[in-house]
Amino acid sequence: MEATDEQIRRELRASARREGLLASQAAVELLIRCEFARPGYPWIIRNEDPDAGPLGYTADFERILDETVPVSGSQRRLLAIVASLAGRAEVNLADGVAGLDRTNIALVLAAIAHANGTHEDRGDGLTTGFPPGLFPWPAEQAGEGPDSHRM
Template identity: 45%
Template sequence: MTSITEDVRAWARGIWPSEAGVELLIRSGHVVYDGAPWIIRRGDLASIDTAVLLEASQPWSGSEQKLVRIAASLLGGPAVDLSQDISGLDRESVALVLAAIAHATGSHEDSGIEIGPDETLAPALPVSLARRPLTWLPPRPAPSSRVGLPSQDSTAHHLPLVMLR
């Protein structure tokens, strides 16, 4: 018998937003488990009833509810307002959501060309963003005191996001 996570992944396989939503729920750590009332088993597949999940998540913490709403939307549930649902997420949840959105767009399928040590060209293998750690760049140094330059505080929310292999 396969595990519940394998069965839910099998149900979503091939539909990138569904794969992303399922993976977001699995990696959140406490949503996908045997006996969850929002999981419907049919043989070796287990689907997620987003309406039941959203209803059941009402007493959960605000951050957990936001993560569930985003995942449910990726699974075809109600659309979310990202301006409301990404604020207040902890760093780990933000990394999971970013990876899920990237996966839903198909970026995990991207490949490019690599130049080998002997200067020959070869296709680069796709690397799933869900496996790449995400990190914020360190804060920018304080700008000079010249007139017209923004202060450190006014630019802090514009720090770029980088992905590392």
């Protein structure tokens, strides 16, 4: 049975929480919000071997920049920022944010604030709730899920 997008998002977030690093949580959330957390992307891995770690979906951030997935230049830059937050790549921010639209800049700013520990609690299981958010994750539109921020 195929996993739903919601199940994959839930498992990716749980995997990031288990890792315990805010930067990894921010990387996963940015990956989800930019709609790159779906089956078929080579960095979305399903572990079905209990000897290899927790079962479920995880993100293999090293594969983000190694794969030749057809994406636009701005999408490639967002993926590089995701990999950088996860500690798998170095990104020149001047190049990384060039050409991103307001929606995606807001997502990157929220991810950086989250990685720094200055995020707010939105009940998503990723946040601490204290102190108040410096730059919160953008609100989702009514009827939209976390993947609603298209590039």
